[in-house]
Amino acid sequence: MNPIELQPLAHAIRFLSIDAIVRAGEGHQGVPLGMAEIATALFTQHLKFNPEDPAWPDRDRFVLSNGHGSMLLYSLLHLTGYQEISLDQVRRFRKLGAACAGHPEIDPACGIEVTTGPLGQGIANAFGMAVAEAYLNAKFGAGLVDHFTYAFVGDGCLQEGVGQEMISLAGHLGLGKLVLFWDDNRITDDGSTELSISENVAARFGVAGWHVLEIDGHDIAAVSAAIKLAKRDSRPSLIACRTVIGRGIPRVQGQRAGHSAQLQVEDAAAARDLLGWPYPPFDVPEPILAAWRAAGQRSRPDYSAWKARLAALPAHEKAEFERVQAGELPPGWREVLHAYKRxxxxxxxxxxxxxxxxxxxxxxxxxxxxxxxxxxxxxxxxxxxxxxxxxxxxxxxxxxxxxxxxxxxxxxxxxxxxxxxxxxxxxxxxxxxxxxxxxxxxxxxxxxxxxxxxxxxxxxxxxxxxxxxxxxxxxxxxxxxxxxxxxxxxxxxxxxxxxxxxxxxxxxxxxxxxxxxxxAPVRQGQQDENLSRRGAYVLAAAEGGERAVTLLATGSEVSIAMDARRALQGQGVPTAVVSMPCWELFDAQDAAYRSAVLGPGTVRVGIEAAVRLGWDQYLGSRGGFVGMSGFGLSGAAEALYEHFGITVAAVVAQARRLL
Amino acid sequence: MNPIELQPLAHAIRFLSIDAIVRAGEGHQGVPLGMAEIATALFTQHLKFNPEDPAWPDRDRFVLSNGHGSMLLYSLLHLTGYQEISLDQVRRFRKLGAACAGHPEIDPACGIEVTTGPLGQGIANAFGMAVAEAYLNAKFGAGLVDHFTYAFVGDGCLQEGVGQEMISLAGHLGLGKLVLFWDDNRITDDGSTELSISENVAARFGVAGWHVLEIDGHDIAAVSAAIKLAKRDSRPSLIACRTVIGRGIPRVQGQRAGHSAQLQVEDAAAARDLLGWPYPPFDVPEPILAAWRAAGQRSRPDYSAWKARLAALPAHEKAEFERVQAGELPPGWREVLHAYKRxxxxxxxxxxxxxxxxxxxxxxxxxxxxxxxxxxxxxxxxxxxxxxxxxxxxxxxxxxxxxxxxxxxxxxxxxxxxxxxxxxxxxxxxxxxxxxxxxxxxxxxxxxxxxxxxxxxxxxxxxxxxxxxxxxxxxxxxxxxxxxxxxxxxxxxxxxxxxxxxxxxxxxxxxxxxxxxxxAPVRQGQQDENLSRRGAYVLAAAEGGERAVTLLATGSEVSIAMDARRALQGQGVPTAVVSMPCWELFDAQDAAYRSAVLGPGTVRVGIEAAVRLGWDQYLGSRGGFVGMSGFGLSGAAEALYEHFGITVAAVVAQARRLL
The missing domain is CATH 3.40.50.970 (Thiamin diphosphate (ThDP)-binding fold, Pyr/PP domains)
Incomplete structure (x- = not known):
């Protein structure tokens, strides 16, 4: 289709988004309305994807870094044919349990690559995806992982430090298959971007070694042409798209209110008048929907070719590829750890x-x-x-x-x-x-x-x-x-x-x-079982009578607990040491195990060179704690342990006081 | 003094730093050796300061953002005559209790403006100081607060997102009295900066609207000339100083090891040979020390003039200036809050x-x-x-x-x-x-x-x-x-x-x-006392008998606790509600107060729309918790409270179960 025929497709995004936002009573219209043409160019002419196999490993990745504009993504996923994003789900935008949550929430099965919303994270995730692509491409060759990563990004993402770090590092690493589309609408939540930024954002990318293109973001042909150039360039690309926030709604477009001011039914009607969209809410006319669905099928030849390439691989390569894609670990990995442990x-x-x-x-x-x-x-x-x-x-x-x-x-x-x-x-x-x-x-x-x-x-x-x-x-x-x-x-x-x-x-x-x-080693001798897997375990049992004291410690403080136990045992106090490498795993054990480890009725002392917060859940009514209550100091480590009283003597004294 | 005469002053910094680092057995020689000439130019020819009144409100601020180079700062403070940084303290560098800690720790009384070390923070602090200066300058006029803010900064500070945010915002705000000195030594802890950055850092500042100067950081005259230009420019200035890391120690200079590799006594000796410094460790020859002390006295006329300006102010302006400088609050501020509260x-x-x-x-x-x-x-x-x-x-x-x-x-x-x-x-x-x-x-x-x-x-x-x-x-x-x-x-x-x-x-x-x-208001009626000041207090006492249940809550959950109390009282269960706006203040109360509030022996239920971690310290052995155990969801707030069971019914049920 030529760009003129594509314009109604962009409007389909716009009106689905408007209707869902009006229905929900809130949402952020700025992005879906401002980036509808950009999205249309990308999804109908460039993006490699398959709504019938959303997790296709070689798909292009698409990240909506300005995640507050989530209705843009849901509109695209619905229109291109992701089954999970049904019209019903779109109508339930922002309702509890809806697939169309307030911000996109990761779900590769319906085309949502990552959770976005906190600004700057999405583009940095996209950068990571581009690193993964380059690495896997080098490892496996043969066009198994050979895709682009696209991200939509607003001013906020680029103001955030994490965004700036990404720009610098992605430029340094020359990730040529990373393409950003900047929604240059000159509005943030506070109003004009002039309130908080003066720099030439495109020039900042240029300094970092990016390929920069500047276009009208409402010109579908221009967007498409820019994507072509971006794909050919060996540098990461920024396509700076001049846009009008909230475009299509007369009351808010180009204004601060375009970002997320509450839309009314009248706004939807006015937009319909302005853009010549006579269809009722949530109604996408058949030819337009068909065109979108066709766009969703566009990568079928690529998909088949990829399947064929995968099938043609030598069996062990195919198996290895499928293993890493599934996130499965290979035979033998545990043995490496076990040998080290022995x-x-x-x-x-x-x-x-x-x-x-x-x-x-x-x-x-x-x-x-x-x-x-x-x-x-x-x-x-x-x-x-x-x-x-x-x-x-x-x-x-x-x-x-x-x-x-x-x-x-x-x-x-x-x-x-x-x-x-x-x-x-x-x-x-x-x-x-x-x-x-x-x-x-x-x-x-x-x-x-x-x-x-x-x-x-x-x-x-x-x-x-x-x-x-x-x-x-x-x-x-x-x-x-x-x-x-x-x-x-x-x-x-x-x-x-x-x-x-x-x-x-x-x-x-x-x-x-x-x-x-x-x-100092605390686990000498052969121990095949992974004791840490239970989160906490009795490292040294009490001797010479019923356990009177339980010393609980983690990390570097376990050896202090062991020495304190020796001292207490020497004083005739049956003392156990519990090593607690992972609270979360311990909390998941059954009550009987937890009780056996913690020793109800014993005096318990937690020992950790850190603050007490959280420890009380394990210490019971006769509990004490040896650790930190404030920040540290500059000095030799041994001197600090002594200074802050995280010592064998302090543990022994605490236990005896509580007995 | 002309630059040639100043070179020995720079070497005095160098050798004090080397000697202290060798003695301590660790430290970061890269910065003090690489920036010795820059520091010498700034402190002997430009910085407005007074070691006899380190907290002079109109002093120029100096921040060592690359705080790992702390010996540079200690050397400067000692040499210019800050009494607290005695030679003995320098010799105790990194010892527990020494004023010369591993990283600079805020102490305006001895010239340390902020704690630095975590990279990027110092330059962002300096930015804040420049904002304060501009604001106070506008508010008070008359040259009461009219100073520059200088910061030394390494590559790390500029890679950090917070540093990038600062560059963008300071450029936008046009803070012309902020001057950074970039230690452009092309080495970080990992080795060459080429490992992680390709961009032209100076150009990045230029994009953000900064005034950028590029000089040889070992040329004292060039540094001084650049500072002059920087002070005259209305934009914030970056003086990009090309330097040799660890300069002066043959084994490490210009190398990765220049950053922080352990120095040996032989390194100190080799540096003495190379730089022609025949003096023993920690010995600063009298003429050089005298020159440094004279530099420390350089701002006396400015100081006297400032004192005179302050004294000449109308009494109420002087009082107001002294009030805000002391951080004291004016009469009447509490009444504003009390009136609102009433x-x-x-x-x-x-x-x-x-x-x-x-x-x-x-x-x-x-x-x-x-x-x-x-x-x-x-x-x-x-x-x-x-x-x-x-x-x-x-x-x-x-x-x-x-x-x-x-x-x-x-x-x-x-x-x-x-x-x-x-x-x-x-x-x-x-x-x-x-x-x-x-x-x-x-x-x-x-x-x-x-x-x-x-x-x-x-x-x-x-x-x-x-x-x-x-x-x-x-x-x-x-x-x-x-x-x-x-x-x-x-x-x-x-x-x-x-x-x-x-x-x-x-x-x-x-x-x-x-x-x-x-x-919903929970504190209706007149209450003059600031009950929140005790951290937690009994908001509603149990009625109709001895307290059986204590409901503890904060913020938005207090009203849930109040409703649950009504329900429990209705069922004949004497129930108190404790509002806990601030745990830290509550923990600081005496044991009798804490006990009276918490109600030992009662069933206690903590209620907070957050995770339980930390709550157990207040819940005792018959404790329960109504709150969150994982992340939230997208949905209406009321629906979410219901979904996650943070409801009056859940609190009542929990209390009854525990009774």
């Missing part, structure tokens, strides 16, 4: 916690080539690169992304990698800087993405770098996050167990939290 | 929580002109602008900063405003987006800065915008942060009380958390 259980050397994670990951390089590690300029102190190559503009087969000092885009990239599929992302920094990527971590948890957030330098054990670098509140803040496993291993054996747990955990993210300092 | 106590209209905060703040506009409100593009839904003018490049007297969709720099700007002094900063966004500014909030808490972080849309009460916009874990994560007051008022009366608490709380930040939805 060695660690027989080695009494104290080792820096983060190094045990690095050793484990290095052993996994060959058997899990789908691991992609992002690290925020802490390669040396975290040591997870080792035998990996860097992923660069020249080497797409590298699995280590030097993210620079950009934690936020690292986390959001990891989400995009996971949402893309075919890869297992790790994101690595100091625990104190997890706050920088926390908005991305929240979305990983909300989306249920199996990202491995790996952290080093997990407490005052950091030492002289001081309180800016010493987490005290962060374990609690991560434990507060629903659907996030927080794993804090006590030694190399637990490190192997926690990595086994994290790798098999696929319904959500894991945070793996490691000490900088050397950890 | 009106609210007599008005049974349910009002959106955030609107009560907006009303209160609008009433304070005249009496507290030192309030500066930053908001992240949510003016309409949060409504705190009202009668305030915007702070713009043209209008420095405006007290409302349209921060754009840039929460992170908003929070860090607020820290800079507070650290500058003379203003009371508010930072305003939705609670779900607090994560975006959390690294700044952490530093506010660590620094003890009285920033008011104001949040709206605090729960599933947000409704149809869905789980991305609905906090569930965020109250817990804020409560986990040491030194942060978290206030969640239940109605307009508590809102006034919480604002009174927040305004009088000056030893740390406050988070004021408000509902989007209308809150």
């Amino acid at each position: 060695r660690a259980a027989g080695d009494d050397t104290a080792r820096p916690g983060i190094h045990t994670s690095a050793e484990i990951n290095d052993l996994l390089v060959d058997i899990l080539p789908e691991r992609i590690v992002g690290c925020a300029d802490l390669e040396a102190p975290t040591s997870h690169k080792r035998s990996l190559q860097a992923f660069t503009a020249q080497n797409r087969a590298g699995a280590y992304v030097h993210c620079g000092v950009r934690e936020h885009v690292m986390g959001a990239m990891a989400n995009g990698l996971a949402a893309h599929g075919g890869v297992i992302p790790l994101a690595l920094t100091y625990l104190a800087f997890s706050d920088y990527e926390r908005p991305a971590m929240r979305l990983a948890a909300l989306m249920g993405l199996p990202v491995k957030f790996v952290f080093s330098h997990d407490s005052i054990g950091v030492g002289t770098n001081g309180p800016t670098h010493q987490p005290v509140e962060i374990l609690a803040s991560l434990r507060a996050m629903p659907n996030m496993l927080v794993l804090r291993p006590a030694d190399a054996v637990e490190a192997a167990e926690c990595w086994e747990i994290a790798l098999e955990h696929r319904s959500g993210p894991s945070s793996l939290v490691f000490a900088r300092q050397a950890l | 009106r609210a106590a007599g008005d049974d209209t349910a009002r959106p929580g955030i609107h009560t905060s907006a009303e209160i703040n609008d009433l304070l506009v005249d009496i507290l002109p030192e309030r500066i409100v930053g908001c992240a593009d949510l003016e309409a839904p949060t409504s705190h602008k009202r009668s305030l003018q915007a702070f713009t490049a043209q209008n420095r007297a405006g007290a409302y900063v349209h921060c754009g969709v840039r929460e992170h720099v908003m929070g860090a700007m607020a820290n800079g405003l507070a650290a500058h002094g003379g203003v009371i900063p508010l930072a305003l966004t939705y609670l779900a987006f607090s994560d975006y500014e959390r690294p700044a909030m952490r530093l506010a808490a660590l620094m003890g800065l009285p920033v008011k972080f104001v949040f709206s849309h605090d729960s599933i009460g947000v409704g149809t915008n869905g789980p991305t916009h609905q906090p569930v874990e965020i109250l817990a994560s804020l409560r986990a942060m040491p030194n942060m007051l978290v206030l969640r008022p239940a109605d307009a009366v508590e809102a006034a009380e919480c604002w009174e608490i927040a305004l009088e709380h000056r030893s740390g930040p406050s988070s004021l958390v408000f509902a989007r939805q209308a809150l």
Whole structure:
């Protein structure tokens, strides 16, 4: 179809969106009305997709980063034929339980690639998808994963720091198959963009090495031509689309109210008059719907060709491809961890916690080539690169992304990698800087993405770098996050167990939290069972009588608990030590197990170089806590433990006081 | 002195830093060695400061944003004569209790303006200081606050999103008295900057409207000339200084190891040979020290002139200036809140929580002109602008900063405003987006800065915008942060009380958390005492017998507790309701008060539309909780409360089950 014939298709988006928003009583009309022509050009002439197999691994990815404009996406998905986005669902926009939620919520089965809404995240996810594509393309060749990633983006996404980090890093990495469409409508929620920005946004992209095109976003032919150029350019592309926010509704178009002011039935009527759309609400005339459905079928030849290429692969390559796409782990991966664990259980050397994670990951390089590690300029102190190559503009087969000092885009990239599929992302920094990527971590948890957030330098054990670098509140803040496993291993054996747990955990993210300092082994001797899998377990039982004291600890404090137990046992107090590497897993155990571990009626002392918040649930009425009550200080780690009273003597004294 | 004579002064910085780092066994030599000449030019020829009155309100502000290079700052402070930074303190660099901590820790009394280390924060703080300066300059005129703000910044600070947000916003606001010195050494912790960045950083500043100068950072005369130009330009200035990291130590200079590889005694000796510095460790030859001390006295005429200007002010202006500088509140501010509270106590209209905060703040506009409100593009839904003018490049007297969709720099700007002094900063966004500014909030808490972080849309009460916009874990994560007051008022009366608490709380930040939805009044009738000040209080006592049930709730859930109490009382169960607007304040009460409020031995049910983490400390052994256990959903607020079982019926059932 030529552009003139396509205009009614754009209006179909517009009116579906208006009608749904009017019906819902709220919504954000600005994006669907302002980007209807852009979406029409992309979805009818360029996007490679198949509504009948929404999860087709080689589909182009489409991310609505300005997720508040969700009705644009639902309109597109409905019109192109995604079954789950029925007209009934569109009519239930924003109702509890509707597929058409207020903001898009990840559901690859109906064409929603990621959850968006918090600004800047979507484009950073799209960046991650483009990294995944480039990596898998290099790994598998043969056109198995060879697609573009498109994202729609508003001013807000580009003002956010995470967006700026993405621009810089994507430009550096030269991700030529990433194409952004900027909805340059010069309006944000506050009004004119002149209130908060003066810079030439397109020029900013140019500085970062992007290919920049500037067009009229309501000219379907111009959009389509720009996409053609973008696809041919080896740089990532920004298509800056000059648009009118809320276009089509006389009362609000081009105005602040175009963004999300409540629409009335009269607005819908006025738009119908203005644009010459005589059809009743939710009615898409048959020829227009047919044209949209045809657009949805446009990639069938590509789809068939891809199927044929997959079928023609040697069996082992096909199996490997299907394995990583399914997110399944290969035979033998556990054995690597078990072998490491056996060695660690027989080695009494104290080792820096983060190094045990690095050793484990290095052993996994060959058997899990789908691991992609992002690290925020802490390669040396975290040591997870080792035998990996860097992923660069020249080497797409590298699995280590030097993210620079950009934690936020690292986390959001990891989400995009996971949402893309075919890869297992790790994101690595100091625990104190997890706050920088926390908005991305929240979305990983909300989306249920199996990202491995790996952290080093997990407490005052950091030492002289001081309180800016010493987490005290962060374990609690991560434990507060629903659907996030927080794993804090006590030694190399637990490190192997926690990595086994994290790798098999696929319904959500894991945070793996490691000490900088050397950890004395607490799990010597052969132990085949993964004890950490129950979240908490009796590491050392009470001896010489009924258990009187239970010491509960995690990570670097478990060895303090063990020493305190020895002292208490020496004083004739039967004392057990419970190691608690993962609260969430422990909370999921049955009551009998939990009770047996916690020792009801015993004096319980929690020990963790962190704040108490959350511990009381395990401490009962005769509970005490040895840990931090404020921020740390600059000083040697040993001096700090002494200064803050996280010592064997303090644990013993606390237990005796409570007895 | 001419530049050639100044070179030994730069070397004095270099060797003090080397000696301290060698002695400490660790440190980051890259910055002090790479920026020694830049610092020398600034501190000997331009910076307006007075080591004998470090807190002089009109001093130029100096921020070491690349805070890992802390020895540069300590060297400067020692050499220019800040008494607290004695040679003994320098020798104790990184020892527990030393003034010379691993990273600079705020202490205006010894010339450390802000705590830095987490990258990007310092330059964003400096930006906030420049905003404070412009505002106070406009307010008071007469050269009372009329200074520059200088910051040293490394590659990391500029890669961070918060740094990028700052560049964009400072350029937009045209803060001409902000001058950054970029340590362009082309090395980060990972090695060459080529690993993670390709863009022309100077050009990126240029796009944002900055004045950019590019110089040799080891040429003192060139640095000084650039500063002169920067001071004259009406735009914020970036002085891009090409430097050699770790300059002076043959083994590491210009190399990755220049950043922070451990230095040996031999390195110090080799540097002495290379640079011709024959003096023993920590020995600054008298003429060089004298020259530095003279530099420290350079601003005395300015200081005297400023004192004279201050003394010449009309008495009321002088008093007002001294009041805001001291951070003291004026007579009458409480009465404004009390009057609002009385009106609210007599008005049974349910009002959106955030609107009560907006009303209160609008009433304070005249009496507290030192309030500066930053908001992240949510003016309409949060409504705190009202009668305030915007702070713009043209209008420095405006007290409302349209921060754009840039929460992170908003929070860090607020820290800079507070650290500058003379203003009371508010930072305003939705609670779900607090994560975006959390690294700044952490530093506010660590620094003890009285920033008011104001949040709206605090729960599933947000409704149809869905789980991305609905906090569930965020109250817990804020409560986990040491030194942060978290206030969640239940109605307009508590809102006034919480604002009174927040305004009088000056030893740390406050988070004021408000509902989007209308809150039914729970504190009707006259109540003069600020009950919220005790953190939790019995809002409704049990009747008809000994208290059997205690319902504890915060914010929007207090009215649910009140309704549940009515139902339980109706069933003959004596039930009390405890409103808990602030856990931190409650925890600080004496044991007798806490016990009287919590009702030991009663069945206790916590009610909060958020996760349980932390609640157990108040619930005792017969405790229950009605709240959230996972993320929210998109739907109408009422439907969501019903769906997640946060209802009167659920509370009643839980209480009866536990009885």
